[in-house]
Amino acid sequence: MLAVLSPARNIRPFSLEGVKPGRPLFPKETGLLVDALRNYSPWELESLLDLNPERAFTLYDFYQHFDPAVSGTPALLSYYGAAFRNLNARDFDLRDFSFAQEHLRILSALYGLLRPADGIQPYRLGIKKEFKVNGQDLYEFWGDRLYRQLFQSGEPVVSLASADYTRLAAPRLLPGDTLITCRFLVQKPDGARGTVSSVRTARGQMARFLVKHRITEPEGLREFDWEGYRFVEGRSDARNYVFIQDRSRL
Secondary structure, three states: OEEEEOOOOOEOOOOOOOOOOEOOOOHHHHHHHHHHHOOOOHHHHHHHOOOOHHHHHHHHHHHHOOOOOOOOEEHHHHEOOHHHHHHOHHHOOHHHHHHHHHHEEEEEOOOEEEOOOEEEOOOOOOOOOOOOEOOEOHHHHHOOHHHHHHHOOOOOEEEEOOHHHHOOOHHHOOOOOOEEEEEEEEEEOOEEEOOHHHHHHHHHHHHHHHHHOOOOOHHHHHHOOHHHEEEOHHHOEOOEEEEEEOHHHO
């Protein structure tokens, strides 16, 4: 089983002793994207990527001098958003990280598909942005590459990613492929619904649960019970796992 996560907007390079940054799977494609981004001025990057002026100049300089030979730092340790802070791979031991390397993947607009140890450099590129390469948006650019990489083994794939990133692979599913989407809702007086912060937090905690409990089959994820979340069989099916948080049960 593989579980996939969305990347975070923020990157804070971090290393773990014993984990050597690896080479990402799609260096050629990343190079093509960087070449295209080099054509943008700082103020164009500011608008395209929703940056403040200082960050736009920093990113402009990064893309002008991007060197694919630079190893960077392991992706799972370096992304710094709500999901990754809750996953908290920075406290993993080497056995945890080895398991994560086998069972976790991160979707990225710039790097395509990352394994936990794959080295990344600080960047900013969202999947929905109006950025095109030779007339192609990022979904068209990546084509079926990420789908093929994820499903080549025939293993089930569990999406802990946003719909925007899951879309990099989901539309290409073939009969026999198994993609399971985990949904996280919070029980409110007027019904159960998800919020951006609660969903990102729960995704990170689910990924941590997967690693720490060595979950290798999707059914094992149904035991996730962090902070009042429970698997709700009546709202779930074979391709959609629904978890609802009811803090009154704590």
